[in-house]
Amino acid sequence: MESTAARTAPAVIVAIDGPSGTGKSSTSKAVATQLGLSYLDTGAQYRAITWWMVTNGIDVADPSSIAAAAGKPDIVSGTDPAAPAITVDGTDVAGPIRTQEVTSKVSAVSAVPEVRARITELQRSIAAAAGQGIVVEGRDIGTTVLPDADLKIFLTASPEARAARRSGELKGADVNATREALMKRDVADSTRKTSPLAKAADAVEVDTSDLTLQQVIECVVTLVEGKRATR
Ligand SMILES: Nc1ncnc2c1ncn2[C@@H]1O[C@H](COP(=O)(O)OP(=O)(O)O)[C@@H](O)[C@H]1O
Numbered sequence: 001m002e003s004t005a006a007r008t009a010p011a012v013i014v015a016i017d018g019p020s021g022t023g024k025s026s027t028s029k030a031v032a033t034q035l036g037l038s039y040l041d042t043g044a045q046y047r048a049i050t051w052w053m054v055t056n057g058i059d060v061a062d063p064s065s066i067a068a069a070a071g072k073p074d075i076v077s078g079t080d081p082a083a084p085a086i087t088v089d090g091t092d093v094a095g096p097i098r099t100q101e102v103t104s105k106v107s108a109v110s111a112v113p114e115v116r117a118r119i120t121e122l123q124r125s126i127a128a129a130a131g132q133g134i135v136v137e138g139r140d141i142g143t144t145v146l147p148d149a150d151l152k153i154f155l156t157a158s159p160e161a162r163a164a165r166r167s168g169e170l171k172g173a174d175v176n177a178t179r180e181a182l183m184k185r186d187v188a189d190s191t192r193k194t195s196p197l198a199k200a201a202d203a204v205e206v207d208t209s210d211l212t213l214q215q216v217i218e219c220v221v222t223l224v225e226g227k228r229a230t231r
């Protein structure tokens with residue numbers, strides 16, 4: 001439930017970045033809910049454009065084909081942390097964007113500059129329209145999308161902890177195979193030329209390996225409240 005403090009506080013922009021399985025989505029949704037803020041999952045937007053490319057037969061190994069098609073899909077993201085929603089050309093794709101096929105192709109599609117330019121513009125307009133403020137999670141939010149965010153968090157965790165969390169979600173998935181896939185995506189996301197996964201110089205780094213989700217949420221809520229108190 002939204003608190004009186006949340007309704008009267010000035011809008012606050014929180015950027016949460018980090019690799020897969022560090023707890024960005026779970027933490028961001030909970031923090032946004034607790035503080036009455038909007039929420040944006042930018043990974044879901046890159047997954048949605050990847051899903052569209054795959055569905056429309058675009059060769060994701062060919063950056064020029066991806067670039068030529070980047071402006072075509074209409075991607076709409078919901079910002080309610082209690083009911084995250086995403087549609088492409090009016091179709092609900094919340095389920096289809098989580099398939100292994102999309103997961104294995106999203107790094108290639110999201111490395112294309114034309115894709116990043118389009119999605120970054122969308123993200124900035126969503127953040128600008130969030131009256132109470134917003135928690136935006138991704139890979140380049142603190143560095144590129146919202147460099148003036150009030151608070152930047154960079155979540156990390158050991159590859160073992162991240163693989164265990166992800167394979168727990170994908171019931172029956174092999175932990176070693178999951179770990180390998182995560183590492184491969186980390187390398188691709190952090191070495192691409194345009195807006196790679198990186199910690200902003202002014203981000204607070206939180207290693208979540210040995211913290212419970214509740215502890216991470218409390219840590220971030222305390223940091224947001226601290227920022228609000230000094231404004
Ligand atoms: N600190 C934590 N300890 C244990 N499990 C966690 C923690 N943070 C997140 N998880 C779990 O790990 C999985 C991946 O978390 P998620 O928030 O989706 O990470 P990300 O968005 O960074 O990929 C989820 O099942 C989530 O419940």
Ligand SMILES: Nc1ccn([C@H]2C[C@H](O)[C@@H](COP(=O)(O)OP(=O)(O)O)O2)c(=O)n1
Nearest residue numbers: 020021042043044046106110138139140189
């Ligand atoms: N701001 C962002 C967010 C995600 N991406 C890309 C790179 C990521 O591997 C994919 C998928 O991101 P997502 O957050 O859904 O990934 P996980 O759920 O953490 O596995 O999108 C990006 O390039 N920039």
